[in-house]
Amino acid sequence: MSASLLDPPPHISPQTALYLSQQAPHILKSSPTSSLPWPLSLLFTSETPETWAVHENLLLSCLRTGDDKSARLCLDRMIARFGDDNERMMALKGMYEEATAVDKAGLEKVLKEYEKILAADPTNMAVRKRRIALLRSMSRPADAIAGLVELVDSSPTDAEAWAELSDLYVSQNMHAQAIFSLEEVLLITPNAWNVHARMGELLYLSATASASGATLKGITESMRRFCRSIELCDDYLRGYYGLKLTTQRLLSLLSTHPKPSHATTDPTVGDLAAPSIVTVQKLHELATTKLAEIIRRGSSKEAGWSGYDQAELIAARELLDRDAQKIER
């Protein structure tokens, strides 16, 4: 398992978390800071910048696996090193209290604590984010959204906050607002291929949920987003999956509506015209061949193709099989 505490993978599975937190005794055995007085402590310390990154990641995985004692030890060490009033330490301490709170009253107490910190210093971003995360975790999404809107209002270039806001809106089925928030993310990180794919997925969801008139427009837009994500990233499984899904849907839609209402680009609104059926057909073929190639090479773990997620490969194969069955019938 290639997971190190210094640089853990972004998605931590329970197995990985367990593996990481089992390294706690080894790391906590020796103290990184020296107990000698000041000038000597500089010479006789084993502390490196990585030490604290390791401690922070260890704290997170110990909290996840319920090893609260090791987590407390990590936290105490970091607080002793960086002080009680460090913004990051305040957020980590709050997270520890959230995790160890036993009932709702305990969580309310943590929330009160956050609000007290924020009243003293409203610019404490780490704690503001923790407060929103806690509100969401306590199933109070409306309050979380209100807090986040305030946060992005004061810090509009925070891509992480916009992405969280979009996710919260999706959980409340507010697709238009979610798409707007994701557009803001794309303004900040225009090359993020996974955000383009996410946008395509949201547009697809909202188009399938909306009335029939707007479906064609929504699916077309979604297809364009998936195309952009593929343009930014070769062999992007998620992008090709979305492209195949949207073009399939568009083909059936375009065949039932042979004449789209607006055949040309509308200059006043800036809407692009619906694509011609030939273009969609070609894109569909491209997506099918690329998906087949990715599945073939990805599942046989060819050299340089082993990075795909197994679940994603299985889902893509299912999509292809469903399509093949339809042709046979």
Add this chain to the structure above:
Amino acid sequence: MTLLSTSLNALGLLLLTHAVYSAHEHTTLTPTSPSTTSLSAKLPFDITLELLSSVLLICIGVVLASPDLKPIQWSKWAGKLEREGRKEVREGEIQEGNPYLQLEVRKGFLDIREKRKEFADWVRKGATSLS
């Protein structure tokens, strides 16, 4: 490839050393009095040839030994990351996955209670499947 480049480099270095040594010998052994013509003081052609060829060999060896070039086009680079995923290239050196994944994981908004529940469920599931 490594064997080829190492042997080329070794051969090149050997030839280079030899050529430099020969040139040194030549200058010490030829009399440098003004009476001799400049023609005899000139370095023999074979030493020059040996020197140039050794430098060429070393150049080829060094180029062959260099690691693969990294993709400089965005889509190729991103495609490489997607295909290969996160992995350890060498001991202690990890090739990063998609750097924008952070926008979907969002560490600052980590819901620790949810993750704890997920882990507890995983443990319980493992315990029931074992028994």
